[in-house]
Amino acid sequence: MEAVFREERGRLLAALARRFGDLDLAEEVASEAVEAALVHWPVEGVPPKPGAWLMTTARRKAVDRLRRDKVYAARLAILQAEADRAGPVPSPDPDADLPDERLQLFFTCAHPALPAEDRGALTLRCLAGLTTPEVARAFLVPVETMAKRIVRAKKKIREARIPFRVPGPDELPGRLPGVLQVIYSIFTEGYAASSGPDLQRLDLAEEAIRLARILRRLLPAEREVAGLLGLMLLIHARRDARTGPDGGLVLLDDQDRGRWDRTMIEEGRGLVVVALTGGPPGPYGVQAAIAALHDEAANVATTDWPQIVALYDVLLVLTPSPIVALNRAAAVAMRDGPEAGLALLDELAGEPRLRGYPPYPTARADLLFRIGRLPEAAAAYREALGLAGSEPERAHLRRRLAAAEAADPGARQARDGGPDGMPHV
Amino acid sequence: MKYMLLINAAMDDETGPVGNGCTVEDWMAYDKTVKDAGIFVTGHSLADLVTATTVRVGPGGERTITTDGPFAETREVLGGYYVIDVPDLDVALDWAARCPGSWGGGSVVVRPVAEF
Structure with a gap:
């Protein structure tokens, strides 16, 4: 029931x-x-x-x-x-038990007349069924702030009468990116749950994939819809290998790649081709291509890091953001060594959007650990522990912290671990 | 549902209103379209800002009259308005985008009229 x-x-x-x-x-x-x-x-x-x-x-x-x-x-x-x-609105499927009108609600929740920061929040609340505290964590704001935003957004929909409808073909190109962004934010919440006992909330990730499939059917010519669906499939394909038998986090380095979902990877790769063919690439297509490079590699050592860094360069031009810069720095660390990656991460230290964002101190801690700057690594793990997340993520951070504290501070630490905790790729 | 379209012109402190490249014909054509569509409730174009006068009444009933309108500090000045009656915000936003006042550096603010 x-x-x-x-x-x-x-x-x-x-x-x-x-x-x-x-x-x-x-x-x-x-x-x-x-x-x-x-x-x-x-x-x-x-x-x-x-x-x-x-x-x-x-x-x-x-x-x-x-x-x-x-x-x-x-x-x-x-x-x-x-x-x-x-005029009457035709019901898309009159035989259905209950016609699916969620697409209309998606476009309403992602409406440009709503403040950008409220769109994802409202969609997570109304369509993904998240509680207000969960939405607040997903967007890194206090619960009271989020509650006010949701009330304000609903008031604007009601009083300014933002319609519940799917935009016409001429409006669609302007309205679609907002909806894609919202779906992806639902997926990332499912991929790394912001709180609670489980690392991954597969129902949310699958809901996001399902909604992207609906969009893809409705908008087969939109390459970024293909890109988004491909990206999510290529990440979701790793779900079984990402959690250990005890529910713990397994890093990309240590994952049993035999447990990756090959069928899903194949479907995702096909969508990358669609997304990157016939015009300039969009941000989801590029991110899907990065995810595909990970999925195609037999292990971390043979991953095509130069190509991944090059794709992050493209992505940084399309969507400049400190989060993309953080992911690029982690890839540079794999291509050129941890010192190079750390230098890039330290350049991002003043970014307001990375303040309170657990992957930032986690990525720094991992690189400091690899370089052998253990007291600093331990401090960064402690900082991340003060911020993260789901219980398995926290357990992982505690293990890393213990390792950093236990290691002989004088001894150079052999390469261990790698970048993870990133919301995409 | 009634919406007010507040038509703002860009304003330069030194030289006054900045033209946005629209002609009288553009405005007449828009006005005719609004009226032909049957959505026109009311609307006016406002006289030049130098003709504006501001009144404030203090707690003791004393009047203060100034000619520095409340717009002096802003870069945009209300130049006119329409009230239109349309089904929803998307339609109102479309009419705002067609209004010459929203072109060339101007802007149109869409405000729903409160219903009691």
Whole structure:
């Protein structure tokens, strides 16, 4: 039954939001419908069309609410009049248990009239089902700040009447990158959960992949959609090897590459070709190409680091950001040695976006460890421990810290470990 | 749903309003399109900023009248407005983008009209 609710909640919310133009009302009655199901279904059995049951129940509760509340009632009357003016919206699949209107909700949550920082937050909250504290961690802001942002974003959707619809073909190129960014942020949250007992939240990663597949079907000519889907598949292919039997983090260096999902890698590689053919490359296509180089290598030593650094150079031009610079520095460390990588990392020390971002001190600590600057490595691991993340990530950092403290400070440490903890590639 | 389009012109402190390359014909054509589309509620073009006068009333009822409008410190000056009635924000944003006031360094701020 939990699975049913998880699958249906997003759809329910999307359909209700479209109908009532109000995410708060939609969330409220969606929750009430799920509560009603928890009471009725164990007694009466799960209905043949659970989605339709939930939708009918939620809609009835919304109408009740609107009858009690005159202000809401006035809004409903206006919305119905406006909907009539705008013309009927065809349902994409009338035979479905509950039509999937999540795409509309995606474009609403990623709407350019919302502040950029609120778009991903709202999507994670409404479509991925994250709690506000989880969303706050994903975006590295305090919980209260995030709660205010989500309230503000919902208020703007409601009061400025941002529509729940998919943009027309002429608007699509301008609107699509925002939606892709949002899907990728859901994926990275699934790839390295921001909190909780599990390192990876595969349901989130798979949800992001599923949404990207839907987009790919709807927009087959958009190469960046192919790039994004390819990128996520090429990373997700490593999921089984990334966690040890005890749930611990396994670095790229130490992963059993035989456990990588070859079918998924092949699909991802095919999408890289699509993404990089027929025009200038986009940021997702380039990142997918980097991920493909990792997936094609038999081990870390034979990985094509010069090519990876070159791709990061391209990426840095397309999307200049300290996060990309951090990943590039880690690749340079593999190509030219840890000192070269560390020098680049230290240049990024003042970047506000890397403050409080665990991969930064982790990457520094790994390189300091490899160079043999053990007290500094230990300090950087401690800094990362003060910030990270899921329990397996923390356990990994504690092990590394212990290793740094135990090693003879005078002895040069042999090469050990490597860059990891990066959200992409 | 009613939206107000606040049409702002770029302003230079020394030389006054900066032209954005739009002609009277551009404005007349836009005005006609808005009215033909049946979305026009109201709208006016405002006289030059030098004609503006600001009134403030203090706690004791005393009037202060200034000619330094509240716009003096900003780089953009309200030059006119429309109120249009359209189904949603996307449509309002489209009309704002078609308005000559949003071209060539000008901007149009779209504000929903509060409904009570």
